[in-house]
Amino acid sequence: MAHEFLVKDIAFQAGLSAATVDRVLNERPGVRKQTELRVRAAIRELEKQQAGVEIQGRKFGIDIVMEAPDRFTDTVRDAFESESLTFLPTIFRSRFHFAEMMRPGDIVQLLDRIRLRGTDGVVLKAPDVAEISAAVARLEQSGIPVVTLVTDLPNAPRTAYAGADNRAAGETAAYLIGERFSGLPATVLATLSSSRFRGEEEREIGFRRTLRDRYPSIGIVEISEGLGRDDATGALVTAALSAHAGINAVYSIGGGNRAVLSAFAQANRTCAVFVAHDLDSGNLDLLRSGKIHFVLHHDLKADVRTVFRAIIGRRSAVTTSGIARLSAVEVITPYNIPLSLR
Template sequence: MGHPYPIREIARQAGLSEATVDRVLNERPGVRASTVALVKQAVTDLDRQRSQLRLTGRTFLVDVVMHAPDRFSSAVKAALEAELPMLYPAVIRSRFDFRESGDAGEIVRVLEKVGRRGSAGVILKAPDVPEVVAAVDALVELGIPVITLVTDLPLSRRAAYVGTDNRSAGATAAYLVDQMLGPDEGEVLVALSSSVFRNEEEREMGFRATMRSRNPGRVLVEQTDTDGLDVAVEAATLRTLEAHPRITSVYSVGGGNRAILSAFSQAGRDVRVFVGHDLDRDNLDLLRGDELTAVLHHDLRQDMRTACQNIMRAHGAIEGEPETLSAPIHVVTPHNVPELLV
């Protein structure tokens, strides 16, 4: 495996021992395929972060741990890597552990591994359940600050939350849907990916409260526990549409919007209004195709910049204490997609 990096750099990036990395690089037998994949990913990440390796300054190795569909995790990774050179003179190096599904125990095991191998800080998107909160608190005890991203763990000892005000985002979605539907009495599908992510719970609460105040007779139909994965979302939506023939519009809290549209198409039904979240690759394509009415977007690059700065504040490299900042919500339609994303 060709690479320009010292074994110790690859080992640090991969979270493995130098001996293990040496065995992989020299293609010695007895190494698990998953370990080989970790080393290959570490080399790929180092290639993408090459500009940071050339900078001089204090180095912070940050772990990004996320339970989210790949379309969103990829957007977060791209946003972070775009911001890394802007954080000069500090040098931020990043390791990634992304998973689309699985139980909270898997996230806990990842966080425990981070604690054992050392880290300057963790940027975390995870379910708000007691075992994850306990794992976060254990990292803090080790001197590793944790920044929650997009969805918060308010009862944990996390240093700060970075993301949007989710209740306000849900309220904005309700305003858009109700305003565009007008007197139409059709029901609205509220599609979540999971019942254990606080951001989705808060978005739904904001949506329901605002819709109730604007149009108390509007029927909202909830759908959840699909992990936002296309196959599960499509199957769930087909079942929901069969059970609720009056659904005409969608508020997609947790994503999987291609799958939702596919289910409507299979059912021979149109979507009058469709509001979703985040300008990931799927939603950009759907906006360009005029298949989404609007997307509620916030600047992920700003989120990642703030998260890294909060980790540096926690270590005293920047003055001040880590702070929670709510990113502004932007309503994006097919006619105002940000130029940098076109």
């Protein structure tokens, strides 16, 4: 039984005598199977503890690659910088590669450059397309862990996903809107930044399914490819309001909420219920002022901690727990804004 520990340390960990542990290690007769299993478990636990000691004070350089509006990437940057302090003395140094618009080919080139240059891990928010999944596979084959953030790439061999259950978020939005209208006819404008993002697609699937099953009198008009940018999103909303006189609610899957509200105001239309995502500074202001009614929020800082644990696990062979756990979706109103954001 190979190991690198003193007999007395194994005995202490296993709760056995040193003589018993010695008999197990040297495979002498007269040892019960249960005792042998206790010794093996003690060695595994000591190995985990040793691995944990070895990463104390270690530095990890990671790359965060994201296509998203500035208001979201600003929040992401803050989360990585603040949560890195909670892992001290282990140090995470983050290199941020953010853009509001990135073509898939540009993302692939960036990921390949990072792979050739070297990194301890890549955190990725990108469209779910084949060429990006292939770039993720090249990173993983090179021994570089990739953790998808907020929106997943389920067909890519990534190390982990950190984020919310997006389908459950869409179902929650449908419930909030459906209960507001209590069986009365209504039409919801569902806004996606882009159909290329798997997370937004999952939200939309959950939303549609729940409306169809529980609130069949509510219709949906979908707009997409505004990329969360105010100018493009505003133009799409204006066109939708002109074409559909019955729109009286919004499920904002992809952001650009000030532009959405501005388009309603310019058209002299009322939005009876507005459900948005993410507690960024803009949405907080709109929530406090009553211009949006609900924000579906998940703890981005918890996602960042999941990222760090996943990278530590891959780079240091430390067994980590809870990597696959999805963030809980919270319904935030003006009356239960988290204390840290008030």
